Amino acid sequence: MSDNIFTQYISNRNTLVKNKKALQTTYIPDQLPHRTDQINEIVSIFSAALYGDKPSNIMIFGKTGTGKTAVMSYIGQELKKADPNEDKSVYVYVNCEVVDTPYSILYNIANQIIPDSEMRIPFTGWVTDKVYNELREYIDKKRKVFIIVLDEIDRLFAKAGEDIFYLLTIINEVLTNSKVSLVGISNNPKFIEFMDPKVRSRLGEVRIIFPSYDASQLEDILQARALMAFEDGILEDGVVPYCAALAAQDTGDARRSLDLLRIAADIAERNGDPSVTEAHVKSAKNKIELDAVAEVVRTLPSQSKTVLMSIIVNTEEGHNKMTTGMVFSTYKEVCNLIGCSILTQRRISDFISELDMLGIIYARVISLGRSGRTKEIELSISKDVINIIKNDDMFRNVSSYHPSKQMTLI
DNA sequence: TGTCCACTGGAAGGGAGGGCTT
DNA sequence: AAGCCCTCCCTTCCAGTGGACA
Numbered sequence: 440m441s442d443n444i445f446t447q448y449i450s451n452r453n454t455l456v457k458n459k460k461a462l463q464t465t466y467i468p469d470q471l472p473h474r475t476d477q478i479n480e481i482v483s484i485f486s487a488a489l490y491g492d493k494p495s496n497i498m499i500f501g502k503t504g505t506g507k508t509a510v511m512s513y514i515g516q517e518l519k520k521a522d523p524n525e526d527k528s529v530y531v532y533v534n535c536e537v538v539d540t541p542y543s544i545l546y547n548i549a550n551q552i553i554p555d556s557e558m559r560i561p562f563t564g565w566v567t568d569k570v571y572n573e574l575r576e577y578i579d580k581k582r583k584v585f586i587i588v589l590d591e592i593d594r595l596f597a598k599a600g601e602d603i604f605y606l607l608t609i610i611n612e613v614l615t616n617s618k619v620s621l622v623g624i625s626n627n628p629k630f631i632e633f634m635d636p637k638v639r640s641r642l643g644e645v646r647i648i649f650p651s652y653d654a655s656q657l658e659d660i661l662q663a664r665a666l667m668a669f670e671d672g673i674l675e676d677g678v679v680p681y682c683a684a685l686a687a688q689d690t691g692d693a694r695r696s697l698d699l700l701r702i703a704a705d706i707a708e709r710n711g712d713p714s715v716t717e718a719h720v721k722s723a724k725n726k727i728e729l730d731a732v733a734e735v736v737r738t739l740p741s742q743s744k745t746v747l748m749s750i751i752v753n754t755e756e757g758h759n760k761m762t763t764g765m766v767f768s769t770y771k772e773v774c775n776l777i778g779c780s781i782l783t784q785r786r787i788s789d790f791i792s793e794l795d796m797l798g799i800i801y802a803r804v805i806s807l808g809r810s811g812r813t814k815e816i817e818l819s820i821s822k823d824v825i826n827i828i829k830n831d832d833m834f835r836n837v838s839s840y841h842p843s844k845q846m847t848l849i
Numbered sequence: 850t851g852t853c854c855a856c857t858g859g860a861a862g863g864g865a866g867g868g869c870t871t
Numbered sequence: 872a873a874g875c876c877c878t879c880c881c882t883t884c885c886a887g888t889g890g891a892c893a
Contacts, residue, residue, distance in 0.1 A: 542869075566870060742880095763856065783882060788857070804857070808891025811855025 455708050455715060461667035462701040464694045467512045472663060473656045474506050477647055481514055484645060485620075488528040488584035489521060493611065493618035496642055498592075500628040501649025504692030507624045510649075511588050518586070528584045535595035541603040544595065545570040548587060553577050571606055575613060582616040592623035593630040601634050608641040651691030657683035660693050661700060669704075675716045678703065682720055699723050732824050735797055741833060742782060746790040748834050749773050750800055751825055752842055754818050762813040763788055769842045776836045791816060799824075 460466050471478065477499075487494045501507050515530045522528050531551050538547045549560045549570060558577070560570055578585055587607070589595065595603065610619050623642060625631075631639055652660065661679045679700070686696035700715075702723035707715045739747065749769040753761045767784045774781045791814060795802040802814045818825070828834065 540868075740880095782880095784856085785858085785883080786881060789881095792858090804889090806889035806891085807855080808889075809852090809854055809893095810891080811853085812888055812890085813854095813856050 455673050455712075456668050456704050457670055458668050459701075461664050462697055462704070464697050466664075467509055467516065468663065468667070470663060471506060471510055471513055472659045473652060474510050474649070477506075477649060478510055478514065480645075480647055481510070481622075482517075485514065485518060485528075485586065488518075488586060488618075488620065491527060491584065491618075493584060494586065494620040495644040496608070496621045497623070497645045497647060498631065498643040499622065499624045499647050499649065500626070502626050502651050502690055502692070504686075504690070504694035505649040505651055506693060507626075507649050508590055511590070511622065511624065515588070525583070528586060529581075530586050530588070532588045532590065534590045536591040539595050541606070542567045542570060544589075544603055545574055549574045549577070552585065575610060578610075578617045578619065579614045580616070583618075585617060585619045586622065587619060588622040588624065590624045591626075593625040593627045596630050596634070601638050604634065604638050604642060608638055652687070652693055653691060654680075654683050654687035657686050657691065657693060657696045661696055664697065665700065668700075669715075673714050675714055677717050678715055678720060681717050685720070685724060695727075698727060702726055729821070729823060732799070732820060733827055736799060736820070736824050736827055741779065742786075743790050743793065744828060744831065744833065745773055745777070745779060746770055746787055747794060747799060748828055748831075748837060750794075750816060750818055751828060752837070752840065756842060760815050760817050762807075762815065763791060764813065766791065766816060772840070772842060773834075773837055776840055777833055779833075788814075 456462065461468070481497065484494045484497060499507050499511070511532070515532060518528060518530050519525070529552055531548055533544060533547050533551075535544070538544055545567065546560055549558075553560070553574075558573065560573065607619070607621055621642060628648075631643060634642070658680050661683055665674055665679055682696045682699040682703070685699060686692055689695060699720055700723075703719040704715050706722050706726070707719045710719075712719070736744075736747070746766065749766050750761065752769055752773065753765060758765065763784070767787050770787055771781050791800070791802055794800045795816075799818075799820055800816055801819045802816045804812065805815045806812045829838070
């Protein structure tokens with residue numbers, strides 16, 4: 440192969456990770472440490488399906504990164520192994536973060552279980568009732584137990600209301616040959632309280648809690664993945680406990696601890712280092728935090744970005760702290776420079792509160808006595824993140840701009 | 850103690866746009 | 872295709888507020 444811009448990276452490739460898949464959060468290992476009780480409970484309920492009985496509906500609650508989705512995927516795989524030809528049971532998984540309307544839920548379930556050769560439900564065009572009826576008829580015809588897993592079910596409830604849950608929970612009353620069992624997964628245990636009591640009790644026949652992992656449990660999980668991913672001697676001794684401790688400090692999120700380990704290994708590889716050290720984990724932590732804020736800032740709506748740019752402009756003029764009025768008058772001038780419409784101060788006040796909630800700025804309500812009551816606003820992002828906004832295409836005319844004299848400086 | 854300022858933040862409602870239903 | 876409904880984004884209105892100041 441002739442030399443080109445990729446050659447040096449290919450020839451100098453330093454691979455510390457022998458099995459990158461094992462460090463992916465989507466990878467489902469053969470063992471899920473510290474989730475045996477939950478797995479056993481769910482399996483004992485699901486086993487009814489293999490005898491043709493209807494398993495109870497289950498609601499699973501637990502914070503992000505507590506293994507809810509991983510456990511359900513694992514059990515789904517195992518169920519398929521126990522019933523490889525789907526003679527008795529069919530396992531269906533739907534992520535309600537992506538699929539969040541009644542029509543799309545039914546469409547998604549139907550297209551997972553009905554082969555194209557038998558029927559294809561169109562992406563749009565049918566009345567929801569028609570999809571429901573077709574799905575119900577197909578399910579009944581098959582004389583099997585259908586286990587339908589609805590991940591992030593609280594999002595579906597927030598977006599689509601409870602009608603879809605009502606339809607799904609009463610389906611067994613109109614089925615004569617088949618049975619449907621529902622599993623809802625949510626990180627918000629409160630949402631079910633807002634449901635109609637009948638739907639609530641049907642949906643949550645059994646409730647299973649996935650507690651957050653503590654540092655030593657996270658360490659076990661990481662250790663198992665590290666064994667799969669790295670050759671001996673590549674990871675320095677303290678690395679796994681350190682990743683586990685950092686993630687445990689947060690919310691006991693196993694996903695976060697895996698991210699730390701994977702990104703630390705990436706950094707070590709790119710530096711050409713022979714092993715992964717705690718220093719690499721520290722860099723990984725900084726990178727994750729910076730990336731998260733940068734991503735939030737990059738994807739802000741344009742009006743929100745303009746408000747943030749106005750705050751940046753004021754800060755660079757030496758006003759580290761400013762009022763809503765100051766931000767608004769700079770905002771109007773920035774709008775004129777970039778040619779976007781000017782919203783009202785009331786609306787800008789909301790944007791300021793949203794930026795505060797996102798942790799991009801710090802805003803608190805203060806009283807300046809005779810000078811009125813307002814918010815005191817200051818930036819709370821790093822230079823790197825500020826540069827992302829300043830280099831945004833929409834602000835190319837703003838680089839040489841200085842705001843008019845502000846009358847109400849703090 | 851009352852006044853005043855520069856807002857805050859809740860409420861109501863309009864308009865646009867998108868998805869669902871007929 | 873047209874109507875309906877919902878959500879989102881925004882405006883308008885306005886009562887309420889904390890503290891400096893007279």
